[in-house]
Amino acid sequence: MTVISVENVSMAYADRKGKNAKIVLRDVNIDINENEFVCLIGPSGCGKTTLLNMIAGFERPVSGKISYRGQEIIEPSYERGVVFQEYSLLPWMNVLGNVEFGLEGKEKDKEKRKATAERYLSMVGLSDFADHRPNLLSGGMKQRVAIARTLAMEPDVLLMDEPFSALDEQTRGKLDREILEIWKHNKRTVIFVTHNVDEALLLGTRIIMLSAAPGQVIKEWSLGDDREMTSERMVRLRKDIIDTLHLCPCAVRSVITIE
Amino acid sequence: MQILSNSEKKRTDIGKLVSETPKNSDSVVLKDDTPERIARNVIIFLVGILIVFAVWFIVAWYYNTFQRHTLSFPEPVETFRQMFSYLGGESMLRFSIFTHLFATIERWIIGYVIAAVIGIFIGMTLATSERAYQIGMVPVNILQMIPGLAWIPVAFLLFGLGNNTAIFIIAVSAISPIAMNVAAGIRRVPRVNIRTAQMVGLSKMQMFDRVLLPYAAVDIVTGLRVGMANAWRMLIAAEMVVGVAVGLGYTISQSVYMLDYVTSFVCIIIICIIGLFIDKVVFARIESFAKERLRTEVNE
Numbered sequence: 001m002t003v004i005s006v007e008n009v010s011m012a013y014a015d016r017k018g019k020n021a022k023i024v025l026r027d028v029n030i031d032i033n034e035n036e037f038v039c040l041i042g043p044s045g046c047g048k049t050t051l052l053n054m055i056a057g058f059e060r061p062v063s064g065k066i067s068y069r070g071q072e073i074i075e076p077s078y079e080r081g082v083v084f085q086e087y088s089l090l091p092w093m094n095v096l097g098n099v100e101f102g103l104e105g106k107e108k109d110k111e112k113r114k115a116t117a118e119r120y121l122s123m124v125g126l127s128d129f130a131d132h133r134p135n136l137l138s139g140g141m142k143q144r145v146a147i148a149r150t151l152a153m154e155p156d157v158l159l160m161d162e163p164f165s166a167l168d169e170q171t172r173g174k175l176d177r178e179i180l181e182i183w184k185h186n187k188r189t190v191i192f193v194t195h196n197v198d199e200a201l202l203l204g205t206r207i208i209m210l211s212a213a214p215g216q217v218i219k220e221w222s223l224g225d226d227r228e229m230t231s232e233r234m235v236r237l238r239k240d241i242i243d244t245l246h247l248c249p250c251a252v253r254s255v256i257t258i259e
Numbered sequence: 260m261q262i263l264s265n266s267e268k269k270r271t272d273i274g275k276l277v278s279e280t281p282k283n284s285d286s287v288v289l290k291d292d293t294p295e296r297i298a299r300n301v302i303i304f305l306v307g308i309l310i311v312f313a314v315w316f317i318v319a320w321y322y323n324t325f326q327r328h329t330l331s332f333p334e335p336v337e338t339f340r341q342m343f344s345y346l347g348g349e350s351m352l353r354f355s356i357f358t359h360l361f362a363t364i365e366r367w368i369i370g371y372v373i374a375a376v377i378g379i380f381i382g383m384t385l386a387t388s389e390r391a392y393q394i395g396m397v398p399v400n401i402l403q404m405i406p407g408l409a410w411i412p413v414a415f416l417l418f419g420l421g422n423n424t425a426i427f428i429i430a431v432s433a434i435s436p437i438a439m440n441v442a443a444g445i446r447r448v449p450r451v452n453i454r455t456a457q458m459v460g461l462s463k464m465q466m467f468d469r470v471l472l473p474y475a476a477v478d479i480v481t482g483l484r485v486g487m488a489n490a491w492r493m494l495i496a497a498e499m500v501v502g503v504a505v506g507l508g509y510t511i512s513q514s515v516y517m518l519d520y521v522t523s524f525v526c527i528i529i530i531c532i533i534g535l536f537i538d539k540v541v542f543a544r545i546e547s548f549a550k551e552r553l554r555t556e557v558n559e
Contacts (some may be wrong), residue, residue: 058454076457088451092473092552104469105460153459 002069003157003189004032004055009064010214011050024050026214027064037183037190039204041197043245047215048193049085052161055191056082068157078106081155083163087142089134095145096121096130102149120152121145123182140164140171144178151182158190165195176202180227197241201234202227209244219244333521342525351522352510360529362505363494366422370429371490375483378434382441382482383467392442399435407432407493411500420502428497433486440482444475476549484542491534 009028012021024047032038040048053059054066057076066073068080081102089098099117107113121127124144134142143163150158160179164172176199183190183203194200200207201223208220221237228234312335322332345356352359385395407428414424448471456470472479498508507526514522 056454056458058457076454076460078458078460080458082454082458084451084454086449086451088449088455090452090470090473101455101469102459104465149455 001034002031003034004030004191005067006030006051006055007065007067009051009054009061009066011047011054011059011061023214025061026216028215028217030208030217032189032191035187035189037192037203037205039200039207040191040193040210041195041200041207041241041245042210042215043212044195046210046212048210049161051215052082052159052191052193056080056159078153079156081150081153081158083143083147083150083158083160085162085165087134087139088146089142091134094131094133095126095137098134098145099149099152102153106153116152120148123151124148124178140167140175143167144175147179156188158188160190160192162193162195172199179203197238197245198229201229201238201241207241209241330518330520333524338521338524338528341521342528345525352513354505356529359505359507359510362503363498363507366425366498366506367429367490367494370426370494371433371487373426374430374433374486374490375437377430378437378482378486379441379479381434381438383445385438385442386445386471392446399438402431403435403439407489408496408500414501422503424501425494425497425503428501429490429494432493433490436485436489437482440478440485441475444478444482445471447478448474473553477546477553480542480546480549484538484546487537487542488534491537495530
C-alpha cells in the first residue's frame with residue numbers, strides 16, 4: 001500500500017529581494033510503500049531536505065501534491081516523526097525530559113509518558129544519562145536522544161534528515177547499524193536523506209537519486225535484504241550509483257531492480 | 260619562588276585537586292568562594308568606590324576653595340552625617356526619609372508592573388508572525404524614541420497632576436525595551452525546535468509555554484532589566500516635575516529650591532544605592548538563574 005505519494009511536486013524559494021525565485025524541485029514523482037526504507041541521495045543543494053520537510057508538513061509545495069495514506073499533507077503531524085540534521089534537543093530539559101517531550105502532544109498521562117520514554121531511551125542505550133543535560137552529551141549522543149524522542153512518538157512514518165552528517169565516520173557507522181537493527185525489529189516506513197552512498201547502501205531497501213537543482217528523480221535502485229558490502233552485487237551497485245552521481249543531472253527516470 | 264599568573268595558578272590548582280580525587284570520579288569540585296577570591300572582589304569594589312568619593316571630594320574642595328559665592332558644595336562626610344541623621348528619624352521635608360522612600364518605590368513598582376505586563380504582551384504578539392513584527396515594531400520604535408519627560412503633556416491631559424501622571428511616565432518609558440527584547444528573544448528560537456514542537460503536536464499556546472518562553476527567558480530578563488533601569492531613572496525625573504507631594508525625586512527638587520543641597524545629595528545617594536541593589540543583586544541573580552537553567556553559555 002502506498003503510504004506517501006509525491007505527485008508532480010515542484011518547490012521554489014523567493015530570494016531575499018523577492019525578485020526571483022530559485023527552483024529547488026521540479027515535477028518530482030515518488031510513491032513510497034509500507035515498510036520501505038527509502039534513502040534519498042543526491043548532490044548537496046538538490047532539494048532532498050526540502051522534499052523531506054514537505055513530507056513532514058513543515059512546508060508546502062508551490063505546485064503538485066503530497067499525500068499521506070491518501071490524505072493531502074497540509075501540516076505537521078505526529079504520524080510522521082522527524083529526526084533533524086541539526087541538534088534539536090531543548091537545552092533546559094534533561095535527556096529523559098527531552099524524550100518525554102516527544103509524547104506531549106499525544107499521550108496525556110504523565111506516568112505512561114515517562115515509562116515509554118524510558119523504554120526508548122534504553123533502546124538507544126542512554127538510560128544511564130537520563131538526568132544529564134544535553135550540553136554534557138557528545139554530538140552522537142545528542143542525535144541518539146533525538147532518535148529516541150522521535151521513536152517514542154511511535155510514528156507511522158519515520159523521516160530522517162542526514163541525522164548523522166555532523167558526526168565522525170566511526171560514530172556514524174555505529175548509529176547506522178543501530179538504526180538498521182531498530183528498523184528490523186520494528187518495521188515501519190522510513191525516508192532517510194543522506195549524501196553518503198555507503199550509508200544509503202547499508203540502510204535502504206530502495207535508493208532514489210535526485211539531480212542537482214532543480215532536483216528531479218534521475219534514477220532509483222531497489223535492493224534486497226543483502227547488506228554484505230563486499231559482495232559482488234553490492235560492489236557493482238555502489239559503482240553504478242557513484243557513476244550516476246558523477247554524470248550530468250539528466251532527467252531520465254529508470255528503475256533497475258537487481259535480484 | 261615561582262611567580263604564577265592568574266590563569267596558570269588556577270590551572271595548577273585544578274591539577275592538584277584532580278590528583279587528590281578518587282580514580283573513578285570524573286569531576287572535581289572547584290571551590291569558588293575561597294577567602295582570597297572574596298577578598299580580591301571586595302578590594303576591587305572598594306577601590307571603585309574610592310575613586311567616586313575622591314572625585315566628589317576634589318570637586319567639592321575645588322568649588323569651596325576657589326569658586327564659592329554663597330552656598331557651599333556638600334562634602335562626602337557632611338552628606339553621610341546628614342544621611343545617618345535622616346535614617347535615625349530626623350524629619351526630611353515634613354516626612355521621615357522612609358516615607359519618601361516607600362512612596363517612590365511604590366510608584367515605581369506599580370508603573371513597572373504595568374509596563375512589564377503590557378511589554379511582555381506586546382512582545383509576544385509581535386513574535387507571532389513576520390508581518391505582525393514588521394507592523395508592530397513601528398509603534399514600538401516611536402515609543403522608544405520619545406524621552407520619558409516628553410510625555411508630560413500627554414500625561415497631564417490624561418491624568419492631571421499627581422501620582423498617576425508619574426506612574427504613567429514610568430510605565431511608558433519601560434514598555435518598549437521590554438517588548439523589543441521579548442520579541443527578539445522569541446524570534447531567536449531555532450526553527451528546528453519550533454518544528455520539533457509542531458511535529459510533536461503542540462498547540463500554539465503550548466508552544467509558547469513549553470518552548471518559546473523558556474528559550475527566550477534570558478532575553479526576557481534582559482528586557483525587564485533594561486526596562487527597570489529606564490523606569491528607575493524616569494521615576495526620579497517624573498517626581499521632580501509632575502507635582503507629587505512625597506518621594507525622593509520630589510525631595511531633591513524641593514530641597515534645591517530651599518537651598519538645602521545636603522538633603523538633595525542624601526537623596527541622590529539613596530537613589531543610587533537602591534538602583535544598584537536592584538540591578539546588581541536582584542536582576543543579576545535572576546539573569547544568571549535563567550542562564551543556568553538554559554545553559555546558554557556552553558550549549559552547542
